[in-house]
Amino acid sequence: MEAVIRFGTAGWRGVIGEDFTFANVRRLSVVLAHWLQTRYESPRVVIGYDTRFLSERFAEQSARVFARARVPVWLCQRDAPHPAISWAVVRRGAALGLNFTGSHNLPQYSGIKVIDERGGLVGDEVTRQWEADVTAYSNHSVITLTYDEQWVTPIDPRPDYLEQLARLVPPERLQRRLRVVVDPLYGSTREYLESYLTERTPMEVEPLHSFKDPYFGGYGPEATRENLQELIRFVRDGQFDLGLAMDGDGDRFGIVDRDGVYVQPEQVLCILYDYLLEGRGERGGVVRNIATTHLLDRIAQAHGQPVIQTPIGYKNAAPYLWRDDILVAVEESAGFTLRPHIPDKDGMLACLLATEVVAQTGEPLTAYWQKIVEKYGPLYQAKGHCACDEQALRQYQQWLHSPPTAIGPYGVRRVETLDGIKLYIDAETWLLVRMAGTEPLIRVYAESPHRDTARRLVQTAIRSIRGDDG
Structure with a gap:
């Protein structure tokens, strides 16, 4: 079975050789090339990569797919940082940019950040469409390695x-x-x-x-x-x-x-x-x-x-x-x-x-x-996390459905649910609990003018989420 491609807060990431493979890179590149051709009259793409294992090869494979579709590619001639690739998209008037990078993740990971024409990351509405579209392409249907080299131009984004x-x-x-x-x-x-x-x-x-x-x-x-x-x-x-x-x-x-x-x-x-x-x-x-x-x-x-x-x-x-x-x-x-x-x-x-x-x-x-x-004036932050097991997930979802009126001895005065749940103890003291975007963790943040208060809020919230507060 082919791996499911899912975009997170900063692109698609996976373990090299497991879900992040040449076949899946080609599948996604086919979808992106088709998407560009249906929306732009003469689209161009910038493709870059980092120093990770096989990043250059992944980028070359993607460039071959775009070239085969007759979409001109500016391909970085050596590894390049993400901001330089993003600026190259803007500077050269490209419709899209791809950066093959695992960012700050462990060495066994790789990934793709997709950059829009303004130099920012492509939004969720578009990436959800790509996730749906990529399932239509099997690994075998996109093994296309021959292409015309005139469609790929090496660049150095550094200057x-x-x-x-x-x-x-x-x-x-x-x-x-x-x-x-x-x-x-x-x-x-x-x-x-x-x-x-x-x-x-x-x-x-x-x-x-x-x-x-x-x-x-x-x-x-x-x-x-x-x-x-x-x-x-x-x-x-x-x-x-x-x-x-x-x-x-x-x-x-x-x-x-x-x-x-x-x-x-x-x-x-x-x-x-x-x-x-x-x-x-x-x-x-x-x-x-x-x-x-x-x-x-x-x-x-x-x-x-x-x-x-x-x-x-x-x-x-x-x-x-x-x-x-x-x-x-x-x-x-x-x-x-x-x-x-x-x-x-x-x-x-x-x-x-x-x-x-x-x-x-x-x-x-x-x-x-x-x-x-x-x-x-001072403000102190504290942070922590816990594993998102069945108990923790159930408690977190309960908080979202019915926010607590107190965290230990601290009464809750206001609640926000913009991203997870943010509980305001007073005008300057708050606690945030949310699901991590890339790991099976629940993250907890707190801030207060008093260092000990921020720490106690995080500790109390984690104990409550784990179910060991009573």
Whole structure:
């Protein structure tokens, strides 16, 4: 039986050799080629890939299917980060882009992110149609390997993308002689930020893990504190000013400050937004997902700017980036983008803008963060999860149907069901419980002006969901 292809919050992903196979890649490519030809007079496609096992081969197979259908393809000549592929779609006027990547997942996974003509991820309404259409094609019906090479043109998206970065973060704002470590985590961002900073600024740049490794050093290429221990030691022991890390396909960031201090992603998001308003004098609101800190709301409201809350998934934020009164879109899992740019997260842009903050203020990011807390007041987040077994799923569904009036000693004043269930204890304290989009987990988030309250809310909610609270 052929594997079922399902799109999640950021494309289709699967285990290489099990459900993510050459046959299934060809099946989906046939559907996409047909979809394009029924909607565009002369569609063109950009296809890129990451550093994972067989990613280049998967991309080539997909390109052959499009070429066989006489849809011209711009095929990246080496692995490339997701933001650069997305920008190539916009810059070249393509109707669609495909990025063969497992993003930050473990090495045994691969996937496809499908990019629309504006540079964002294709929405759920369209991907659901593709899921239905792909079942009509068997593996044997699309084994078509011969094609005319004139339909495939190799490209390097790097120069155009670096020029776009220069427009968003001008080199003249990066002229302080900082010492910076750039860590692409063996992924496709290698030779991007290193080149930008080395060629356009006086900074001393030291690359780390800047070579291709399909095993990513033996762990998932996610720029978390746990995965950045070597970068933390490198920055601390070498007395560098900054450590800049990106995940496997470059759409998420991880930042290490002077003395090897890991800066939490939501602290970085607040720093970047406040700096754009205060340091650059820009204006515009913030789009954040339902799990992201409300400290961003305080910053926006202090400057008279709007706040928009969306479900989790960056494609839910993308439509708002075309509004003139919106400046940034962010998500708690290290997602950031800036208008005018692609309506999808860009880890390299976030890292470069954080470098600008340090270069312009002359202070470490932790010092800037302390000023934010002093100005706007503290908010503390806690997070947790539990396995989505039968008991947990039943309790979660019961909460959705009949929201609890209290979580332990904390009374619930307001309920939102935009994505999962969000329970407000008071105006600044909340608890969010939702199903994970890519794993069999129930995720729990809480935020409060009091650190212990956030932690207790998460612990109490998990005990209740598991059924061991009584």
